[in-house]
Amino acid sequence: MTTIDVLKALANERRLRILDWLKDPTRHFPPQVDGDLERDGVCALYIAEKLGMSQPSAGEHLKVLASADLVIGTRIKQWVFYRRNEQRIEEVRAAMKDL
Amino acid sequence: MTTIDVLKALANERRLRILDWLKDPTRHFPPQVDGDLERDGVCALYIAEKLGMSQPSAGEHLKVLASADLVIGTRIKQWVFYRRNEQRIEEVRAAMKDL
Numbered sequence: 001m002t003t004i005d006v007l008k009a010l011a012n013e014r015r016l017r018i019l020d021w022l023k024d025p026t027r028h029f030p031p032q033v034d035g036d037l038e039r040d041g042v043c044a045l046y047i048a049e050k051l052g053m054s055q056p057s058a059g060e061h062l063k064v065l066a067s068a069d070l071v072i073g074t075r076i077k078q079w080v081f082y083r084r085n086e087q088r089i090e091e092v093r094a095a096m097k098d099l
Numbered sequence: 100m101t102t103i104d105v106l107k108a109l110a111n112e113r114r115l116r117i118l119d120w121l122k123d124p125t126r127h128f129p130p131q132v133d134g135d136l137e138r139d140g141v142c143a144l145y146i147a148e149k150l151g152m153s154q155p156s157a158g159e160h161l162k163v164l165a166s167a168d169l170v171i172g173t174r175i176k177q178w179v180f181y182r183r184n185e186q187r188i189e190e191v192r193a194a195m196k197d198l
Binding site for chain 1 (some may be wrong): 101106107109110111112115144198
């Protein structure tokens with residue numbers, strides 16, 4: 001994953017919104033039966049619903065973010081939960097300092 | 100110009116290289132007859148040559164950077180000279196802090 005790939009992953013309104021929501025999952029999403037919002041992240045279904053998108057379309061955005069390591073997906077039962085990868089996001093900020 | 104447009108403008112290897120070269124024009128480009136390298140920027144012809152691209156192709160990349168306000172173009176005679184817009188680049192860094 002190069003800086004270019006990360007920039008491409010970020011260059012999308014919906015993906016930036018997802019990253020923003022995941023900063024404070026409890027504020028933006030309802031409680032979950034499986035998966036702790038803060039520890040495991042947010043179920044892809046809830047993210048799709050909040051985006052107002054079908055599950056496959058939202059899933060594409062989540063895949064792009066995950067491929068760029070900006071989010072981390074955790075599978076619990078049949079669902080995938082996503083949380084921010086703060087370490088990677090910090091690396092992106094550091095790379096931007098060299099811009 | 101939104102953050103998205105700026106990220107798209109940055110998400111390209113050649114455009115990142117141009118921005119990098121323009122940090123230190125004297126080091127990366129030969130002296131110019133017209134236009135002071137540091138004050139006015141680098142002639143688009145020299146940038147095209149250093150990229151190993153045709154003038155129109157290089158011009159497209161420069162247009163993308165200029166549309167995103169990341170570089171400033173100055174016309175002198177029949178040429179356009181490009182320099183970094185440090186203020187805008189600083190704004191991008193600041194926006195990345197909120198990522």
